[in-house]
Amino acid sequence: MSQNTDFIPYARPRFGPEEEEAVLRVLRNGWLTTGSECRAFEDEFAAFVQMPYAITVSSATAGLHLALLGMNIQKGDRVAVPTYTFTATAEVILYLGAEPVLIDCAPDTFMMDVSILDDLILHKPNFLRAIIPVHFGGQACYPDFWSSARDRGVKVIEDCAHAFPVTTDHGYLGDLGDIGVYSFYANKTITTGEGGMVVTRNPQVAQRIKTLRLHGIDRDAFQRFQSTQPAWFYDIVDAGYKYNLTDIQAAIGRAQLRKAHTLKQQRQEVARFYQSHRESFPGWIFPDHAGDCSWHLFPALCPRAEDRDRIIQKLYDLGVGTSVHYIPLHRHTFWRTRYNLKPEQFPVAESLWQRELSLPIGPGIGLPEAEKVVDRLHKVHREIYG
Ligand SMILES: Cc1ncc(COP(=O)(O)O)c(C=O)c1O
Incomplete structure (x- = not known):
């Protein structure tokens, strides 16, 4: 699409x-x-x-x-x-x-x-x-x-x-x-x-x-x-x-x-909405913070690293933009070669970034958009995991 x-x-x-x-x-x-x-x-x-x-x-x-x-x-x-x-x-x-x-x-x-x-x-x-x-x-x-x-x-x-x-x-x-x-x-x-x-x-x-x-x-x-x-x-x-x-x-x-507080409240509402659907995405990890959060990002982890890119593409085809935060620095050519870095030196970052995709959140994303994101993510999830 x-x-x-x-x-x-x-x-x-x-x-x-x-x-x-x-x-x-x-x-x-x-x-x-x-x-x-x-x-x-x-x-x-x-x-x-x-x-x-x-x-x-x-x-x-x-x-x-x-x-x-x-x-x-x-x-x-x-x-x-x-x-x-x-x-x-x-x-x-x-x-x-x-x-x-x-x-x-x-x-x-x-x-x-x-x-x-x-x-x-x-x-x-x-x-x-x-x-x-x-x-x-x-x-x-x-x-x-x-x-x-x-x-x-x-x-x-x-x-x-x-x-x-x-x-x-x-x-x-x-x-x-x-x-x-x-x-x-x-x-x-x-x-x-x-x-x-x-x-x-x-x-x-x-x-x-x-x-x-x-x-x-x-x-x-x-x-x-x-x-x-x-x-x-x-x-x-x-x-x-x-x-x-x-x-x-x-x-x-x-x-x-x-508008900073109002904008934050809107992002919080969207984050809570995503979180309220967590149970319907078995194998996924959605962020959940005990303390205050600006919810600049909603970084979700999909069930398996090998599915992440496919999920991003399928969501895009259904009309949902996502992003990846981050490809860690040690994976980038400049940092990797300058300091001879290996993925094994950063096991936790490695376990996270390959499963990560950031769902839409921010000023232009209200609850109606978040509902569509969840619907379309359900569709993709069912396609891949049954
Ligand atoms: C964690 C972090 N630090 C610094 C920056 C740099 O911000 P700016 O684009 O305002 O220079 C960014 C930008 O995305 C960022 O995500």
């Missing part, structure tokens, strides 16, 4: 008049790049997650890079990352000449095995300089572990790309480590098309990230043109980057931020 109007994509952004009006407001006021909308977005986001500093960036990838610079990660330093993630989490480490250390998943979860990290920190002091945990799919990655890692001298940068808004007993994610980095990429829980936000409690780190975000300039362009000092005056205090967000994007982000 070719794609038709009945096709349910695995993720689909949805905007309303609020986002349209926000874009028009910026176009009409004439200041397009980083300015008052970015500043308002930062203030509103900081208030939302109850953090003192929030800094807009052009993507979470840029934010992770800046976070590593903010933590003063140097050439040769080792930074632990899960193998079960998107390549952005690890690639930024190479930007600094540092080395990623890939960590397997904890049994039955898609997230970093913190017992491996605990062992490394205990038995190889000074081996790890930093860790980047990923809150996979929007569940909090072992929230009680990170303060002990920090106490033992390891920097912690949370990859919150999937996890807005999510709380634990410690508050919003992004506050468990030294820095948190959110993504507003097109398929994320709130979006600006491309974009991200860095949060921290450390004023010096916040200032350094802010400076590096825009060419190492000591005050951003908007400040230059609005301040009482002559507009031409600025100073370069570092070799920075072009990692700023535009006001057009920030205006969309502010409108999205106001």
Whole structure:
């Protein structure tokens, strides 16, 4: 079947008049790049997650890079990352000449095995300089572990790309480590098309990230043109980057931020609906989290690895888009060959990814779409398993 109007994509952004009006407001006021909308977005986001500093960036990838610079990660330093993630989490480490250390998943979860990290920190002091945990799919990655890692001298940068808004007993994610980095990429829980936000409690780190975000300039362009000092005056205090967000994007982000709880509620409803049908899919494992979750993803495990690709194709033919999260990093040519990695080194990730398919969830997916997904998945399940 070719794609038709009945096709349910695995993720689909949805905007309303609020986002349209926000874009028009910026176009009409004439200041397009980083300015008052970015500043308002930062203030509103900081208030939302109850953090003192929030800094807009052009993507979470840029934010992770800046976070590593903010933590003063140097050439040769080792930074632990899960193998079960998107390549952005690890690639930024190479930007600094540092080395990623890939960590397997904890049994039955898609997230970093913190017992491996605990062992490394205990038995190889000074081996790890930093860790980047990923809150996979929007569940909090072992929230009680990170303060002990920090106490033992390891920097912690949370990859919150999937996890807005999510709380634990410690508050919003992004506050468990030294820095948190959110993504507003097109398929994320709130979006600006491309974009991200860095949060921290450390004023010096916040200032350094802010400076590096825009060419190492000591005050951003908007400040230059609005301040009482002559507009031409600025100073370069570092070799920075072009990692700023535009006001057009920030205006969309502010409108999205106001809907963040409602959008999350809709994803929760869809996740609960899928879960309520779990019994009718023998052999499948559906995610079920005890704590809070943003439900950015609904990663299901099919009964047998050898059936996964066939199930994806059959669902597609019936008009359901799915995706795979993730082909783990150790399976990709670049990471595999650079570090001579073997699948046997990551047995848990191996047991998961080959059975995984992510069912549709997100702003464009309501209960009517979820019902169709379940109907069509039943059909595929019956065809394969009788
Ligand atoms: C876990 C994770 N980290 C980082 C990123 C990078 O986000 P961005 O596209 O905003 O750079 C992504 C993007 O999908 C991601 O899934």
